[in-house]
Amino acid sequence: MPNSKAMTAKTDKVASRRKFLTAGATAAAGGAAMVAMPNIATAAPTVLKVQAAWGGGIFLENAKSYVDRVHAMAGKDLRIDLLSVDSVVKTSQMQDAVHRGVLDGAHYVAAYWYSKSKVASLFGTGPCYGWSSQEMLGWIYHGGGMDFFNELMGKLGLNLVSFFNSAMPAQPLGWFKEEIKSAAQLKGLKYRTVGLAADVMLEMGMSVVQLPGGEIQPAMKSGLIDAAEFNNPTSDKDFGMQDVSKFYHLASFHQSQECFEITFNKKKFESLSQEHQNILRYASDAESADFYWNNTLRYADDLISLQKDSGVHVFRTPDDVMAAQLKAWDVVVERISAEDPFFAKVAESQKAYAKKVMGYMLLNQPDYGLAYKHYFS
Numbered sequence: 001m002p003n004s005k006a007m008t009a010k011t012d013k014v015a016s017r018r019k020f021l022t023a024g025a026t027a028a029a030g031g032a033a034m035v036a037m038p039n040i041a042t043a044a045p046t047v048l049k050v051q052a053a054w055g056g057g058i059f060l061e062n063a064k065s066y067v068d069r070v071h072a073m074a075g076k077d078l079r080i081d082l083l084s085v086d087s088v089v090k091t092s093q094m095q096d097a098v099h100r101g102v103l104d105g106a107h108y109v110a111a112y113w114y115s116k117s118k119v120a121s122l123f124g125t126g127p128c129y130g131w132s133s134q135e136m137l138g139w140i141y142h143g144g145g146m147d148f149f150n151e152l153m154g155k156l157g158l159n160l161v162s163f164f165n166s167a168m169p170a171q172p173l174g175w176f177k178e179e180i181k182s183a184a185q186l187k188g189l190k191y192r193t194v195g196l197a198a199d200v201m202l203e204m205g206m207s208v209v210q211l212p213g214g215e216i217q218p219a220m221k222s223g224l225i226d227a228a229e230f231n232n233p234t235s236d237k238d239f240g241m242q243d244v245s246k247f248y249h250l251a252s253f254h255q256s257q258e259c260f261e262i263t264f265n266k267k268k269f270e271s272l273s274q275e276h277q278n279i280l281r282y283a284s285d286a287e288s289a290d291f292y293w294n295n296t297l298r299y300a301d302d303l304i305s306l307q308k309d310s311g312v313h314v315f316r317t318p319d320d321v322m323a324a325q326l327k328a329w330d331v332v333v334e335r336i337s338a339e340d341p342f343f344a345k346v347a348e349s350q351k352a353y354a355k356k357v358m359g360y361m362l363l364n365q366p367d368y369g370l371a372y373k374h375y376f377s
Helices: 004-036 057-074 091-100 118-123 133-142 145-156 194-204 213-222 233-239 264-273 275-309 318-337 340-366 366-376
Strands: 046-052 079-085 103-107 160-165 175-176 191-194 206-211 247-250 261-265 315-316
Touching: 046 057, 046 133, 046 261, 057 261, 057 275, 079 145, 091 160, 091 175, 091 315, 118 194, 133 145, 133 340, 133 366, 145 160, 145 340, 160 264, 160 275, 191 213, 194 206, 194 318, 213 233, 213 247, 213 318, 233 366, 247 264, 264 275, 275 315, 315 340, 318 340
Parallel strands: 046 079, 046 103, 191 206, 247 315
Antiparallel strands: 103 261, 160 261, 175 247
């Protein structure tokens, strides 16, 4: 029979050795875990300083909606600090500020930098070739328009990357002191508009003043201008146009297609990761769809309010006026094309796109007005 004391001592020695090895293995594993998961500080998010051309109202809401989409996709890694109108620079200086890197980006419309090149208006306030803002955006993204835009940036030496979104409904002819029944009534009136529309209205015999949105109502109240347009019933109502006029004319070819431009400093944009660049790009596409769904309902509700609550008389602009606008557009486009071959090239591209796409659309679309009258007349 083996010696029990010897056996006990041997057993205790083995157990002690196993305990040592187990403890060492655990410590080693813990050390490995510490090496595998070092305590690294979280990187600070990239913040883009973007100024909007809007001090409030529905367009600032639209700009915020774009920012919200960027944040929803980027999480905490990419943030936009959205600044309202005049926060850093005046609206007329926004494009230069983005170019120089004073701002990282801007939310505005191309007509606001029209003074740099009249080609700018072809990306927002150009002639109507039977198309709407939806087809204009189609031309920009699928008809060669973006290539022309980037070429224009090169010609102007601007360090910018832009995305276009939010197909706007045709803008009203605007607010007048009396009902407009013919184009002859427009001659001599002092009228506010922007972009190439100013050239068109001048051709029609009006005296044109280009004013920022917030200055329109005071100018009409003081008599500086006789008539004005901005963009839509909601913005017009917010500006208080119903307090200076009771005659509101919808439908016009002076600005029958326009969209927002979101522009970024090119160097800053290209310094971002590919993922963040794509987020900025595709958030613009997403906002484009929601803009139309959201804004058209708001415009409709506010038009009803203008009529019922403020006693505004709403008219559809006479065909006589709109036909005169088309003739004026012909003169303006021909004159500028003769002065600027690049303008002519871009305008011809638009006409070719509109002829093809609207040829299909006008043949295919039923007369929605006929259906509307059937149910609501």
